[in-house]
Every structure is written in structure tokens, then in C-alpha cells.
Amino acid sequence: MKALVWHGTKDIRCDEVPDPQIEQPRDAIIKVTSCAICGSDLHLYDHFMPGMQNGDILGHESMGEVVEVGPEAKHALKVGDRVVIPFTIICGQCEQCKRGNFSVCERTNRNKDIAAKAFGHTTAGLFGYTHLTGGYAGGQAEYLRVPYADATHIKVPKTLTDEQLLFLSDIFPTGWQAAVQCDIQPDDTVAIWGAGPVGQMAIRSAILLGAKQVICIDRVPERLDMARAGGAITINFETESVIERLNELTRGRGPEKCIDCVGLEAHATATLDAMYDRAKQAVALETDRPHVLREMIYVCRPGGVLSIPGVYGGLLDKIPFGASMNKGLTWRMGQTHVNRWTGDLLRLIEEGKIDPSFVITHTVGLEQGPDMYKVFRDKQDGCIKVVIKP
Structure with missing residues (x-):
């Protein structure tokens, strides 16, 4: 065969x-x-x-x-x-x-x-x-x-x-599980990083599960168009500040629920941490590029949930775990x-x-x-x- x-x-x-x-x-x-x-x-x-x-x-x-x-x-x-x-x-x-x-x-x-x-x-x-x-x-x-x-x-x-x-x-059950893990409430804003296939399914799942507002972060025009067609507000991270736009859309509170549909190959290019990850990965001092995880920890509303369907394979560096602990964030993840x-x-x-x-x-x-x-x-x-x- x-x-x-x-x-x-x-x-x-x-x-x-x-x-x-x-x-x-x-x-x-x-x-x-x-x-x-x-x-x-x-x-x-x-x-x-x-x-x-x-x-x-x-x-x-x-x-x-x-x-x-x-x-x-x-x-x-x-x-x-x-x-x-x-x-x-x-x-x-x-x-x-x-x-x-x-x-x-x-x-x-x-x-x-x-x-x-x-x-x-x-x-x-x-x-x-x-x-x-x-x-x-x-x-x-x-x-x-x-x-x-x-x-x-x-x-x-x-x-x-x-x-x-x-x-x-x-990808459909993966996007669905990512949304279910968030325990979505009717007044929740759900922010989703990545508008690839799993991100697209997570958008539609979050809406089916009753989220008040779904926001999707990506940079690829065709993916952002598809996300908007599915009911999401979109942020192009190459032309807009993700942090500023999320604060604007949530009146400064931050999204209650954040979903990482990117995983170990985050492609942010203009941030200091992304350049740091690229350099360490190039010399085998780090396996994964966790820019999205860092950003989610920073922007998530205190008491919120981080849902991680994105695949990670090894060791991560410079994760602001203290911020996650002090904000009382819940992590839910897995295949x-x-x-x-x-x-x-x-x-x-x-x-x-x-x-x-x-x-x-x-x-x-x-x-x-x-x-x-x-x-x-x-x-x-x-x-x-x-x-x-x-």
C-alpha cells in the first residue's frame, strides 16, 4: 500500500x-x-x-x-x-x-x-x-x-x-474539550490563541457552550477571516497589542477563560521573550516556545482558567508561575x-x-x-x- x-x-x-x-x-x-x-x-x-x-x-x-x-x-x-x-x-x-x-x-x-x-x-x-x-x-x-x-x-x-x-x-473533540475545561459561564469572555483548525473548533465550541464573548488571536488573514465567520472578535498580534486590545474588550478586567491552541511552536517574532525562546531552542537549551502561555498568565483575569489543548513536548523556560499562583489561576490541559x-x-x-x-x-x-x-x-x-x- x-x-x-x-x-x-x-x-x-x-x-x-x-x-x-x-x-x-x-x-x-x-x-x-x-x-x-x-x-x-x-x-x-x-x-x-x-x-x-x-x-x-x-x-x-x-x-x-x-x-x-x-x-x-x-x-x-x-x-x-x-x-x-x-x-x-x-x-x-x-x-x-x-x-x-x-x-x-x-x-x-x-x-x-x-x-x-x-x-x-x-x-x-x-x-x-x-x-x-x-x-x-x-x-x-x-x-x-x-x-x-x-x-x-x-x-x-x-x-x-x-x-x-x-x-x-x-480536532473537533479537542476544541470542544478545550472549551468544556473552561467551565464557561454566560457572562464569560473566552480568549483563544491560535486560529488554526483546533482554534476554529474551540471558537465554535465556546459559542455553543454559551460564552458571552469569544476573542481569537492570530496573524494569518485567512484564519482571522474564518474566526470572524464563526462568531469571534479577532486580534492580529502583528498589528495590534494583544494586551491593550484584551483590556479594551474586557473593560480592563481581562478574559475569564484563556485557551492555548498554539502549543510548542508559538510564532511571535517581535517580543523579547519570543526572541529568547528562538535563541535557546537553536542551541538546544529549550525544547518548546511558550510565548502564548506567558501571555495568557499575564492577561487572564484573577480566578480565571487556562485551558491548554496545544501540544507541548518537553521543557519550558521563564514561565511566570508566581503570577499564576498569586492570581489564583486554574490550569487544565492534556491530550x-x-x-x-x-x-x-x-x-x-x-x-x-x-x-x-x-x-x-x-x-x-x-x-x-x-x-x-x-x-x-x-x-x-x-x-x-x-x-x-x-
């Missing part, structure tokens, strides 16, 4: 690789009908995340049709089922899964000893996302092996398009517990309250995938979200 394969920093290729096979009794194989490039994949493209190996198949947003089922998954799946595959691989039986904390499943990371050394305890296995999270082949391919498939799947109706359903795999939310989100799609396909700007075949990584990363051609049709 064909798949998008990681060969090193900024080196993604469409290769011929062996077809996946059933390896464990709870496995299933799906024929991928649609997959996508995620902003988290760009951390792998730029090699900011540790644990990648030459030959790894990428991709953690995928859906398709079941073509083979292992003997212990047949009670839940059958050949011909149409499924979305969450990026988190879950057993459905461990204590964390029973609590709904699916992204920290205790059983599915087959490299759990490595993860425990890095993080203190293991987290769940993830598709196409480094050997710290299991080294599982990803879904930017013609076929995908789904481990623990009886738990790791979302059955979806044939009445909706792939484009409407695909993002149940990651998304996808299956906790998908029932409600599928109903929202079916009821016409949201159509996640609005975020798609480019649709290509697998062969164009390597080029689209660069287009997406460099925000060329108005690119916001890439869907791949294997």
Missing part, C-alpha cells in the same frame, strides 16, 4: 509499504477513505517531538471502512462498518478508561516503560505519533491497523459525508479524551448545529501529501486544513 512516511526533519515521502495485518485478537483493519494533516503532525515534520524513527507512518486523523476484524473484536465491529478512528488508542477496561480519561489509558502504549521514564507514568498509545506513545503506524495511508479496535472506534452513519465526520477523530465527547458531538452534527467541514481548504491524494505538509506549515495558498483521499 501507499503511505506517508517520516524519514527525518522536513522529509516526508509517499512510499510503498507492506499492508497491515491482524496482529492481536482485538485488532481490525480499515480501508482509509479520508485522513487529514494535523497541526500536531507539524511538530513531527519539524522534529520538535522526540521519539520518531526513520520509516514511521504518519497520521492520526482517519476514517474508513472495516475490511477485517480480529476474533475478539467481532462483538463490536463487522466487515463493512463505517468508522472514524480516534487518535487515542484505548482499551476501554483499565481504571483510567472507566473514568473517561481515555488519553491516559494504562494499557495501550506498547512502549509504556519509555513513556513512564519521560513522563513519570505512561499515557495512551497514539496513532502515528512517536515511539513515546507506542510507535503505532498512522492513518495517512491506504489501510490502517486499529489495535483494541472494539474500543478504539466510532461508528458513524452513512447519511453524512466523510468531510462532516472525519474531525471527530481529533483529548476523544471517546468521552463523540456521542454528543455526533448528535450536534446530525442536528445541523455545526458542520465541521467548514475548516477544510485543501483536498489532495496521498501523492500530494508530502508537498502539503510544507504548504500547511508555511500557511501558503490560504491553507488551514488539508484532507487526504488515499
Whole structure:
């Protein structure tokens, strides 16, 4: 089969690789009908995340049709089922899964000893996302092996398009969880840093959850246009002072809830802390660029909430933790517990309250995938979200 394969920093290729096979009794194989490039994949493209190996198949947003089922998954799946595959691989039986904390499943990371050394305890296995999270082949391919498939799947109706359903795999529940973590109240202002795909979903989620005012901070014109179309007030951080505008929009109080949809590759360029991060990262003295976190701590209203769906990979420097403590800020973060939310989100799609396909700007075949990584990363051609049709 064909798949998008990681060969090193900024080196993604469409290769011929062996077809996946059933390896464990709870496995299933799906024929991928649609997959996508995620902003988290760009951390792998730029090699900011540790644990990648030459030959790894990428991709953690995928859906398709079941073509083979292992003997212990047949009670839940059958050949011909149409499924979305969450990026988190879950057993459905461990204590964390029973609590709904699916992204920290205790059983599915087959490299759990490595993860425990890095993080203190293991987290769940993830598709196409480094050997710290299991080294599982990803879904930017013609076929995908789904481990623990009886738990790791979302059955979806044939009445909706792939484009409407695909993002149940990651960015829609990620944006939703980011907003839910804020405990949004009717008089809240929610400020969202980053108008990429997750930021766009967080905007619409915050509005669906009843926020009084949603503000989005970015610099890319097409992304800011899409954010405004979703109901947000926008701030272009290259032409406006984020702090001054937020104070103006909140009468000096600051937003009650702040969401970081940027993560470790913050692209602020004109601030002293951003230049400091770039310099330290260049000489391997810092792994992540946390400009957004610093800014959120500074502007958030005392007693507020910081929600962090943006991915971080390592060590951060110069975090104003004293300000966070003294202002009484609550931090809530983590990889998304996808299956906790998908029932409600599928109903929202079916009821016409949201159509996640609005975020798609480019649709290509697998062969164009390597080029689209660069287009997406460099925000060329108005690119916001890439869907791949294997």
C-alpha cells in the first residue's frame, strides 16, 4: 500500500509499504477513505517531538471502512462498518478508561516503560505519533491497523459525508474539550490563541457552550477571516497589542477563560521573550516556545482558567508561575479524551448545529501529501486544513 512516511526533519515521502495485518485478537483493519494533516503532525515534520524513527507512518486523523476484524473484536465491529478512528488508542477496561480519561489509558502504549521514564507514568498509545506513545503506524495511508479496535472506534452513519465526520477523530473533540475545561459561564469572555483548525473548533465550541464573548488571536488573514465567520472578535498580534486590545474588550478586567491552541511552536517574532525562546531552542537549551502561555498568565483575569489543548513536548523556560499562583489561576490541559465527547458531538452534527467541514481548504491524494505538509506549515495558498483521499 501507499503511505506517508517520516524519514527525518522536513522529509516526508509517499512510499510503498507492506499492508497491515491482524496482529492481536482485538485488532481490525480499515480501508482509509479520508485522513487529514494535523497541526500536531507539524511538530513531527519539524522534529520538535522526540521519539520518531526513520520509516514511521504518519497520521492520526482517519476514517474508513472495516475490511477485517480480529476474533475478539467481532462483538463490536463487522466487515463493512463505517468508522472514524480516534487518535487515542484505548482499551476501554483499565481504571483510567472507566473514568473517561481515555488519553491516559494504562494499557495501550506498547512502549509504556519509555513513556513512564519521560513522563513519570505512561499515557495512551497514539496513532502515528512517536515511539513515546507506542510507535503505532498512522492513518495517512491506504489501510490502517486499529489495535483494541472494539474500543478504539466510532461508528458513524452513512447519511453524512466523510468531510462532516472525519474531525471527530481529533480536532473537533479537542476544541470542544478545550472549551468544556473552561467551565464557561454566560457572562464569560473566552480568549483563544491560535486560529488554526483546533482554534476554529474551540471558537465554535465556546459559542455553543454559551460564552458571552469569544476573542481569537492570530496573524494569518485567512484564519482571522474564518474566526470572524464563526462568531469571534479577532486580534492580529502583528498589528495590534494583544494586551491593550484584551483590556479594551474586557473593560480592563481581562478574559475569564484563556485557551492555548498554539502549543510548542508559538510564532511571535517581535517580543523579547519570543526572541529568547528562538535563541535557546537553536542551541538546544529549550525544547518548546511558550510565548502564548506567558501571555495568557499575564492577561487572564484573577480566578480565571487556562485551558491548554496545544501540544507541548518537553521543557519550558521563564514561565511566570508566581503570577499564576498569586492570581489564583486554574490550569487544565492534556491530550483529548476523544471517546468521552463523540456521542454528543455526533448528535450536534446530525442536528445541523455545526458542520465541521467548514475548516477544510485543501483536498489532495496521498501523492500530494508530502508537498502539503510544507504548504500547511508555511500557511501558503490560504491553507488551514488539508484532507487526504488515499
